[in-house]
Amino acid sequence: MLRFVYSTLFRLILPFVLIRLWWQGRTSPDAVVHWRDRIGLIPRSDKPVIWVHAVSVGETIAAAPLVRALLERRPDASILMTAMTATGRARANALFGDRIRYAYSPYDTPGSVRRFLRRARPLALVIMETELWPNMIYQTAGAGTPVYLINARLSERSARSYQRFPNASRQLLKQIDWIAAQADGDARRFVETGAHASAVSITGSVKFDVVVTDELRDGAAELRSQLGAGRPVWIAASTHDGEDEQILQAHRQLLAADPQALLVLVPRHPERFDDVAALVRQCNLSLARRSEGGDASGSQVYLADSMGELMMLYGAADVAFVGGSLIERGGHNPLEPAAWGMPVITGPHVFNFDDIYERLESGAGLVRVGDARELAAAVDRCFSDSAHRNELGKNARAAVDANRGALTRVVDGIVEKLG
Structure with a gap:
């Protein structure tokens, strides 16, 4: 019936x-x-x-x-x-x-x-x-x-x-x-x-069977050279409405500690690209958009307003925050940055991928944060402590390899x- x-x-x-x-x-x-x-x-x-x-x-x-x-x-x-x-x-x-x-x-x-x-x-x-x-x-x-x-x-x-x-x-x-x-x-x-x-x-x-190909590595290396090879770069990927404000707040805190820091911001849905760009400008942060071929070397935020490139974009950063998790959206797949061997940071709301996040966390390859302040602190520690950053990244990749x-x-x- x-x-x-x-x-x-x-x-x-x-x-x-x-x-x-x-x-x-x-x-x-x-x-x-x-x-x-x-x-x-x-x-x-x-x-x-x-x-x-x-x-x-x-x-x-x-x-x-x-x-x-x-x-x-x-x-x-x-x-x-x-x-x-x-x-x-x-x-x-x-x-x-x-x-x-x-x-x-x-x-x-x-x-x-x-x-x-x-x-x-x-x-x-x-x-x-x-x-x-x-x-x-x-x-x-x-x-x-x-x-x-x-x-x-x-x-x-x-x-x-x-x-x-x-x-x-x-x-x-x-x-x-x-x-x-x-x-x-x-x-x-x-x-x-x-x-x-x-x-x-x-x-x-099957998401644990993700592979970082030579093509992806080449694309990521080229992009990183455009972003600035010597500056600290973090990526906030698959973000949603209600998260971008918190992420930009965290980035402002990071810029206070290191004016060279760059945020690669990747909204989840393409219809939000223009709104997120406007939000960045409202925060008085300099912006470069991938779709416009903007020069990111002097920018504070690089808006990755493109589709189908997320795996490559991860490889151009030092630290990854995976979105959909600072709000009650349930989180998104963290295995792509983990496969790159980079630290993975998430908010508290990851119920869509509970098992995957638990495996990363039990393997000491994941950091959970609750708000913008904690997010900024987690990213800043990865930037300033290379041993900590490398250990998190190594553990994240090991968790991926162990579950293939x-x-x-x-x-x-x-x-x-x-x-």
Whole structure:
């Protein structure tokens, strides 16, 4: 009954969603170029298809090693990668070019998903993390196509949300053939919420399998030379509204101690770039914007208003603060800076990645702070005490290396299940 109500409401609002999409297309043409994907009208496939769904940029980047491995292990199959956002689709295209197919995921109405399935005819649906759209899952399972939830995580907060509708959640999770959970706690919460225990495995997080390539190292070295090789540089990445003010306050404290200090500021969402730039200027800090090719050598803040470059940007800094954590957003992935062997600083709110942060912290590769004052103090200590900075960075990288291997376990599981 609940799914019927959900589907009916989605059908009713769909015309307004499409009108909003058309309106967005007036200023962002990429948003409407492939609008037919949204109602399931994708080109038909002439090869067996593995459908990989990654909601946006972060999940797309996390899925990239999995996609590469599937291309190698199943050369007979075509990979169809879907995303909900234009930035996610663009990132996948930048990563793979013409090696795979791309589409926007269909809106979650029964008709849109059925049309999508009839044209794609997937061998399996591989969903990254916990992107649980009811009709996507029910329609796919109902068509006899296995559904795999990979790199799956379920926080205490998310579990409580699902458990408000226990029958619906239980029935939804039972449609999933395999849940490859990141950690023990995730697996336990999935089972408590209704998944078959026999369908849940603990594989670890594929995000630990992050690799710092030579290309990334070259790009980071070039950027660092532009920023100023001899000055202290810290990066505040994936920041949200309500955090930037605290970060800039911390940076002002750092500048009082060392006027050469530079902040590389990376807002999480591109629509906030201009607002964050205005905020920097309101704080009377000199600004250079990456999109404008500004000279950062004499600036106090370097606004990285670009997409798909975060991994490289980390490599150009000495210390990393990972955002979404000074506010109750739940934090973001800290493993990219850890893989660079650099100190990782976070705020208190990291419930989206509890297990990962606990592993970094237990390995003494992480510093938690509660506010701007503590953030400034943590960064300043890393700047002034190279032994402390190097020890934190070494420990962070060791935690990443110790937890690698999830990618192999996940790919082996998918290939074995596909037969």
